[in-house]
Amino acid sequence: MFNTKKIILSRKIILMGILLVFLLILTACGNNGEEMPQAKENAFLMDTLVQMRAHGENAEIAVEESMERIREIEKLMSKTIETSDIYKLNNNSKTEIEIDNESIIVLEKALKYAKLTDGDFDPTIGALVELWGIGTEDAAVPEQAEIETALANTGYNHLDLADNSAEITKEGVKIDLGGIVKGYAAEEVKKIVQKYNIEHAFVNLGGNVLVIGDKVDGSPWKIGIQDPRQGRGNVMAVVDAVDLTIVTSGNYERYFEENGKLYHHILDPKTGYPADNNLLSVSIISENSFDADALSTAIYVMGLEKGMKFIENMENVYAMFITEELDVYLSSGLKEIVTIKDSDFNIIEGEEIAN
Template sequence: MLKNKKIILITIIAVILLTLTGCSNKEEKIPQADDSAFLMDTLVQMRAHGENAEKAVEASMERIRELENLMSKTIETSDIYKLNNSPEMKIDINQESMKVLKKAVNYAEQTDGNFDPTIGALVELWGIGTKNPEVPSESEIKRALSNTGYQYLKLYDSSAEITRPGVKVDLGGIAKGFAAEEVKKVVENYGIEHAFVNLGGNVLVIGDKVDGTPWKIGIQDPRKDRGNVMAIVDAVDKTIVTSGNYERYFEKDGKIYHHIIDPKTGYPAENNLLSVSIISENSFDADALSTAVYVMGLKKGMKFIENMEDVNVMIITEDLDVYISSGLKDIVEIKDSDFNLIEGENFAD
């Protein structure tokens, strides 16, 4: 049975919570603009409050389209498509694409390859999220693994090169985070102090709500369908990005295969985790970190985040234990008694 969830509103259902919240008199007086579109292979939703709200939302959506055209692996005019289809050649790369490539390689190095932007051959092989996913043979996985490794991606001042034919770059685990940060710049340029954008579960809130209270971001219950919240995070000028094994997957012979591939084994990561949520001030970093920590697993992932400044994590295990890093104690509220909250900073020692 295939369960394809390309429109990933299951991970974080901030929009539902925000929509159901009633407007105060102050909110009713301030102009508000909303929009949604299918961009970067997901549903993007945005809201802004302020005199220039409509212009800010329109410009933000256009900015995301621009970045999609630069970094999509399927648009033939994009930097990434050209790079993937011209191995052993230096390809001129737009400055913004280069920022994402450099950040991706940096995190590959920091995480010992648990996050790897050259995982494209494995992603294509499994086809999870497409109409025809399949469990590859061991020989196919071995071949795709030989074509995976960030050491085969060379970055220069304004160009990049794939040094091994068959290696393919896939920025699906980081490009949306960069797009969210670009939206933040657009919104601030229009003088907007209250806004949110949801790029398929990558949620960024700007400022607080118009009534002065924090945005309420719901964390999806990974056992249930969309709309079921297991925790709420109070957020002001924060981003929340979640990677979960329930977002995109398929079932074969009674076994579930999810889309978070371990770059070292070639198989979906198996580490007793249901989801990892990164809470920080920067979506660019959080996007890559949510994937990396999921692949790392509980102990290594929690320790990795505790050693970072201004970055926090919530990890949900298959046993429904919820581990939170030290910075989340006062802003996370567990809403379902099935889950057991554990403060994870001591666990990481």
């Protein structure tokens, strides 16, 4: 169960169809009615819109330092910035490359979840991502032979890590940290916020939402889960949260249609195609964005039954699945903290299917 002292139960800016909506009712006054300094900033970083807001005596410097920290991480781990560690690895296969310790940390976590999920999350999916081109002007369904070639160049066993270096051991394999690096950045922002003793803050990295503390009036932050059938701003569920992260992966965050069929960006590393498992979205709710980021992708790829079993065996990690039939399956402990706002959705306690 959740620690109710940290999470009071019951917005996401949507870019390119991102699923999570952050609903904010903000005030500049604290519990005692006194004015509280606040700072906010929006920036396009990590190929998405990043929002941050903080309240407190050190709010301005905390926000400035946090946004700069995200820029630093992007420069290290972007697959398109030529000076980044990931670009160097992807373009120098079969060569041991010295990389920053931070890149090692993220790659180690990515390999951890690749192993835990038996490859349902895989940081070496770059060849498939480039082939499909979803989210770009070149998006199209590849030929089967092309998919098979990209699949042959996918596999976390082709990535070797050492204390301060990494190596892609097979030519053609490429790393893509899009499914985990925003979570790492969110946790780094949390450290900065805590360093400056900020008790009320949120950061939204393109759908990876982290709230620190409660709102300045003492009420919980409200995090809305978007109705996956509709456009931005349409919420089907709300979670009231303190010190919580929510990361959602869905089948129309980024997608294209060809011959009447929708192809979304969450690729199954084992088939080479977008995951096809009757799910509209999966939301991971936990206290750590680094883990939740990887898990949201992996659990979506797993599908409902396998994904629910996986989550039920984890501590302090929870999941909400929305199926094409508009059934909402909640892992143990979530029913009492998630409020469904649309009667079209049917809420189901999901631990039964995990047994």
